[in-house]
Amino acid sequence: MQLHISPSLRHVTVLPGKGVREFIKVKVGSRRVSYRMLFYSLLFFTFLLRFVFVLSTVDTIDGDHSKCSTIGCLGKRIRPRILGRRIESNIPEVIYQILDKPVSKDEVQGKSDIPQTLEEFMAEMKESRSDAKSFALRLREMVVLLEQRARTAKIQEYLYRHVASSSIPKQLHCLALKLANEHSNNAAARLQLPSPELVPALVDNSYFHFVLASDNVLAAFVVAKSLVKNAFSPEKFVLHIITDRKTYSPMQAWFSLHPLMPAIIEVKALYQFDWLSKGKVPVLEAMEKDQKVRSQFRGGSTAIVANNTEKPQVIAAKLQALSPKYNSLMNHIRIHLPELFPSLNKVVFLDDDIVIQTDLSPLWDIDMNGKVNGAVETCRGEDSFVMSKRFKSYLNFSHPLIANNFDPNECAWAYGMNIFDLDAWRKTNISLTYHHWLEENLKSDLSLWQLGTLPPGLIAFHGHVHVIDPFWHMLGLGYQDNTTLADAETAGVIHFNGRAKPWLDIAFPQLRPLWAKYIDFSDKFIKGCHIRAS
Ligand SMILES: *[C@@H]1O[C@H](CO)[C@@H](O)[C@H](O)[C@H]1NC(C)=O
Numbered sequence: 001m002q003l004h005i006s007p008s009l010r011h012v013t014v015l016p017g018k019g020v021r022e023f024i025k026v027k028v029g030s031r032r033v034s035y036r037m038l039f040y041s042l043l044f045f046t047f048l049l050r051f052v053f054v055l056s057t058v059d060t061i062d063g064d065h066s067k068c069s070t071i072g073c074l075g076k077r078i079r080p081r082i083l084g085r086r087i088e089s090n091i092p093e094v095i096y097q098i099l100d101k102p103v104s105k106d107e108v109q110g111k112s113d114i115p116q117t118l119e120e121f122m123a124e125m126k127e128s129r130s131d132a133k134s135f136a137l138r139l140r141e142m143v144v145l146l147e148q149r150a151r152t153a154k155i156q157e158y159l160y161r162h163v164a165s166s167s168i169p170k171q172l173h174c175l176a177l178k179l180a181n182e183h184s185n186n187a188a189a190r191l192q193l194p195s196p197e198l199v200p201a202l203v204d205n206s207y208f209h210f211v212l213a214s215d216n217v218l219a220a221f222v223v224a225k226s227l228v229k230n231a232f233s234p235e236k237f238v239l240h241i242i243t244d245r246k247t248y249s250p251m252q253a254w255f256s257l258h259p260l261m262p263a264i265i266e267v268k269a270l271y272q273f274d275w276l277s278k279g280k281v282p283v284l285e286a287m288e289k290d291q292k293v294r295s296q297f298r299g300g301s302t303a304i305v306a307n308n309t310e311k312p313q314v315i316a317a318k319l320q321a322l323s324p325k326y327n328s329l330m331n332h333i334r335i336h337l338p339e340l341f342p343s344l345n346k347v348v349f350l351d352d353d354i355v356i357q358t359d360l361s362p363l364w365d366i367d368m369n370g371k372v373n374g375a376v377e378t379c380r381g382e383d384s385f386v387m388s389k390r391f392k393s394y395l396n397f398s399h400p401l402i403a404n405n406f407d408p409n410e411c412a413w414a415y416g417m418n419i420f421d422l423d424a425w426r427k428t429n430i431s432l433t434y435h436h437w438l439e440e441n442l443k444s445d446l447s448l449w450q451l452g453t454l455p456p457g458l459i460a461f462h463g464h465v466h467v468i469d470p471f472w473h474m475l476g477l478g479y480q481d482n483t484t485l486a487d488a489e490t491a492g493v494i495h496f497n498g499r500a501k502p503w504l505d506i507a508f509p510q511l512r513p514l515w516a517k518y519i520d521f522s523d524k525f526i527k528g529c530h531i532r533a534s
């Protein structure tokens with residue numbers, strides 16, 4: 001018999017083997033409990049409670065049928081019925097005592113003879129005909145060992161997923177390198193974007209202005225292509241792509257060689273914005289400090305992993321909090337849209353993990369009632385998993401600063417596809433508030449919130465949000481794999497928020513085509529870097 005625990009701990013498989021069948025037959029025969037029944041109970045118990053599967057096996061080994069200890073009897077009562085029948089059992093108390101004792105840290109350290117599988121364990125028991133106490137001690141050792149292994153595997157799995165989602169796949173690296181090379185060798189890849197005669201459109205409020213901040217060329221292209229392709233009047237669309245220093249030349253090369261006429265595309269690196277080069281930029285300073293605090297956060301990653309009393313999910317969350325991804329300038333820069341685009345009065349801000357499936361110009365017809373940020377709410381909706389986000393999901397309400405200022409049940413909203421009324425924004429102190437709270441969070445050692453730009457966003461835009469129809473922004477495609485293709489197709493904009501980004505191997509295969517269909521896989525750069533449709 002083999003006991004196999006999957007790293008996700010969702011599946012426990014018990015494979016019957018010859019030895020066990022014999023064992024159970026031998027021990028069980030006299031008790032009129034069928035092998036099959038015992039096998040099912042074993043399976044069931046293993047699944048439900050880590051120790052309970054003992055119950056069915058134990059009494060066949062050391063069955064003192066006359067006594068019924070209180071815990072033993074309780075165990076008898078709480079045990080589930082198998083195939084409508086209870087399994088009769090009297091468990092010696094010593095077994096409960098041994099199994100109930102808290103596990104100490106180095107309990108199984110240095111012991112090399114612990115059975116590694118149920119099969120070995122059973123064989124050993126069969127051979128030695130142990131008493132209940134040594135049975136329980138052995139079992140305990142085995143279960144502790146298996147648990148430690150499962151725990152390690154689980155943390156590893158979380159880490160792999162985290163690494164997989166935050167690192168850049170080699171195909172995308174390849175693409176950036178090839179494009180950078182093209183940029184230096186081919187004048188056609190160095191066009192000014194947009195061309196000089198279209199520059200006035202960049203500050204003309206009769207156009208529809210979109211802003212996208214990204215350091216991922218392919219992702220940015222899918223957003224741009226899907227935006228333009230689904231537009232009724234693409235010639236009225238201006239997309240401002242903001243990128244960082246290292247991505248600037250690949251981005252410029254790509255959009256020079258793959259123009260999306262008649263739409264107007266601007267590619268600009270952050271350092272090229274006047275406002276940012278004028279000196280003091282609070283977001284940059286805050287980020288620098290933030291990075292410093294994070295690297296020492298709770299003793300750094302080694303200390304976090306070393307704590308073996310913590311749940312794997314908690315460990316994974318703490319490690320994630322250290323990730324530079326949550327601190328990238330591309331993420332924080334949206335709080336300075338009014339300063340970055342001083343002549344525009346309204347923009348739609350897009351994340352790079354979305355796909356647009358409809359014409360977005362009607363967003364300009366939405367009456368924002370004087371509010372600054374048009375966003376979808378994330379606390380109501382059919383999908384109770386994705387749509388369950390309130391302030392308490394993001395902010396630490398055990399902290400008095402948060403508890404005294406905000407309502408834990410206030411509905412959260414989403415970044416990803418937001419209408420920003422920059423005129424209204426300029427009349428507020430939103431950016432100041434944002435920085436004030438970033439500072440507070442740093443001062444209190446990241447105890448107000450841990451991750452990302454949404455929590456300070458929720459605070460800064462508090463009272464400045466206008467709720468728009470959920471059609472405009474469907475969330476969760478990067479972490480909920482039960483979203484169907486048909487459902488996703490009905491949304492105006494879909495958002496692959498979560499780990500399973502469509503450009504990664506861990507993307508959900510049924511949803512990836514919604515993203516991949518905007519890429520020409522026969523393109524020489526795409527093909528040259530082995531980027532494939534699936
Ligand atoms: C491990 O985590 C637990 C639960 O959060 C905490 O109480 C304990 O102090 C931590 N141990 C170490 C060594 O950090």
Ligand SMILES: *[C@@H]1O[C@H](CO)[C@@H](O)[C@H](O)[C@H]1NC(C)=O
Nearest residue numbers: 382383384385482483484487
């Ligand atoms: C997906 O599963 C979650 C729970 O896991 C559920 O709340 C949600 O309604 C499901 N969504 C769909 C589209 O079936």
Ligand SMILES: *[C@@H]1O[C@H](CO)[C@@H](O)[C@H](O)[C@H]1NC(C)=O
Nearest residue numbers: 425426427428429430432433
């Ligand atoms: C913005 O902050 C300044 C200084 O703190 C204050 O004087 C002003 O009234 C605030 N404006 C708004 C609209 O809250």
Ligand SMILES: *[C@@H]1O[C@H](CO)[C@@H](O)[C@H](O)[C@H]1NC(C)=O
Nearest residue numbers: 396397398399400446447448
């Ligand atoms: C939340 O705030 C409380 C009170 O300051 C603090 O003790 C706790 O560690 C914070 N929680 C997190 C997850 O930072």
